[in-house]
Amino acid sequence: MSEPLAIGVDIGGTKLRVAVVDTEGRILERRRAGTPAGDAEGLIAALRTVITEVGEGRLPVGVGIAGLVTADGTVRYGPNIGVRDLPLADALHEVTGGRVVVVNDASAATFGEQRFGAGRGASDLILLTLGTGVGGGVVVGGRLLLGRGGFAGEVGHLIVAEGGRTCPCGNRGCLEAYASGTAIGDMARERLVDLTVESTLREVRDPSGPQVSTAAAEGDAFARSILEEAGRWLGVGTAALTNVLDPELLLVGGGASRATAPWLLPAARASLQSHLVGSQWREAPRIELATLGDDAGVIGAALLAAEHVQGRGTVPTGLAT
Ligand SMILES: [Zn+2]
Structure with missing residues (x-):
């Protein structure tokens, strides 16, 4: 069995996807839940539940979310999810204790396709x-x-x-x-x-x-x-x-x-x-x-978190918590 590398999270307007990803971009385990709309606290609580369910040790967590995300992991504006100025990387770091990176969902999907999809x-x-x-x-x-x-x-x-x-x-x-x-x-x-x-x-x-x-x-x-x-x-x-x-x-x-x-x-x-x-x-x-279809986002987010922790320079410094 391959080693888990990182946890990827994809937050869309209606669904949360969470997956444990290995070094080859394969999904070892996954969870899905509804996205609590317009409720920042509910969103953090739902994420904590699903991340804890799949969490093995303190794996780095990468998140892709529909919205404008600053380099330090604050969701400036997420109209589909109904959040504004939410410091998501900081909040998830507090509840998971691990390293967290947060980017726009389509950016995460792009990285996933480039690493292990059609763009390999x-x-x-x-x-x-x-x-x-x-x-x-x-x-x-x-x-x-x-x-x-x-x-x-x-x-x-x-x-x-x-x-x-x-x-x-x-x-x-x-x-x-x-x-x-x-x-x-x-x-x-x-x-x-x-x-x-x-x-x-x-x-x-x-x-x-x-x-x-x-x-x-x-x-x-x-x-x-x-x-x-x-x-x-x-x-x-x-x-x-x-x-x-x-x-x-x-x-x-x-x-x-x-x-x-x-x-x-x-x-x-x-x-x-x-x-x-x-x-x-x-x-x-x-x-x-x-x-990669719907999995591109979780795979890309997980790889971004892992590569950031490894200091591979694929993401700018200052991105993660
Ligand atoms: Zn336009």
Whole structure:
């Protein structure tokens, strides 16, 4: 049996996932619980319970949480979880006694994919997660990019069309407003106002992103065109990211990635190629599906904690408690 390395925690808007991870990124044990919404004390208590259940000795704990997280592990703003200015690393250190690092959930997932998922062996990569929104993260030179305040990697809010579609963040024209599962449903509904459009989606009241993907899989040309449009915007966004960061790999994950991939990814690859600076003189990075699914966050968070404790320089100093 392999040795436990660290505990990874993934805190989403509805679910907490906790896992004990080994040196090969394998999950040895896992727990799930509901996320107590809008209740910081309840959240800490729930985390203490599940971490204690799987805790073996004083393993380092890595946490990924949906929200803006500072480098010292304070959740500045977590709208889906309903917390503000919560010093989560300090609070968990008090209840577990071990070392704790806290990062944004998509950043943790990016690190997991880079270490043991589809990005294994790639030292420079970007993950984009397509779901309700568009999240993601950046690894540069094998190191997770957190930026000055811990807020780096918000690839979904890269503005691809100034003055364009409204994004839930309050800005207009963000990539999220064109390539999230939500945006795919929205774009389909808006186009169906044109009564000359033929589609089986007319039989669906208020089609959602998954319904667009289902229709595409059943051969609906209109649904496919919506996914291709989202893919073109993804290409615009990934070209901008590639022009700045020159990664070798672009990974697409999240709940809306697999079903949309047959139409979205080819369109994204073509659009990336056509928007990339000097594209005739270079090879565009590959765009591939992520492979760890819902486990990417717990695996990445655990590895971040372990590598920080080992002083391997994969995370900035000052990140952990
Ligand atoms: Zn935005």
